[in-house]
Amino acid sequence: MNHVGIWIALALFGTFYLPTGVLAACGMLPTLVAYVVAVKSEPYRLTSIGVMNVAGVLPYLSRLWFEQHDLAMVFYILQDPYTWFVMYGASFAGLVIFYIVSTIVTYIFVFWFEEKIIRFRKKQNEIVEEWGAEVKPNSGGQPQR
Numbered sequence: 805m806n807h808v809g810i811w812i813a814l815a816l817f818g819t820f821y822l823p824t825g826v827l828a829a830c831g832m833l834p835t836l837v838a839y840v841v842a843v844k845s846e847p848y849r850l851t852s853i854g855v856m857n858v859a860g861v862l863p864y865l866s867r868l869w870f871e872q873h874d875l876a877m878v879f880y881i882l883q884d885p886y887t888w889f890v891m892y893g894a895s896f897a898g899l900v901i902f903y904i905v906s907t908i909v910t911y912i913f914v915f916w917f918e919e920k921i922i923r924f925r926k927k928q929n930e931i932v933e934e935w936g937a938e939v940k941p942n943s944g945g946q947p948q949r
Contacts, residue, residue: 824873827864828865928940
C-alpha cells in the first residue's frame, strides 16, 4: 500500500469514526511532523517516534471507546493538559530512545571492531614470527621481496 492509500484510509476512518479520528489526529501530530521532516539516513527515527506516540494515544482512545464515543468526550479528554503531556511526551520519549539506542549500538560496534583489529594484528604478528617478514605487506599492500 502506498502513501496515498494510507492517507485515503485515514480520511475514511476519520470520517466514519469521527470522535476516534479527531482524538487520533490531535494526538498523532508529532508522528505526522516526524513523517514530514523524515530523513532517509535515519529511517528508524520515524518508527520509534510513531510507535511511542501510538502508545501515548492508545490509553485515551480506549477510554473514548469504552466510556462514551462522541465528540463531547473527545473534547473532555483533550481539555486535560496531562493528556497532551502523555501523548506528546511519549513521542518525545521515542525520539530519546532512538538517540540513546543508536549511540549505545555505535559504541558497541566501535568496541567490537577495535577488539577485532587487535586480534587480527596479534595474529598477523604471530604469522610474521613464524613465516618471516616477507609475508607481511608493506604500505602498498604488496608482499615484500
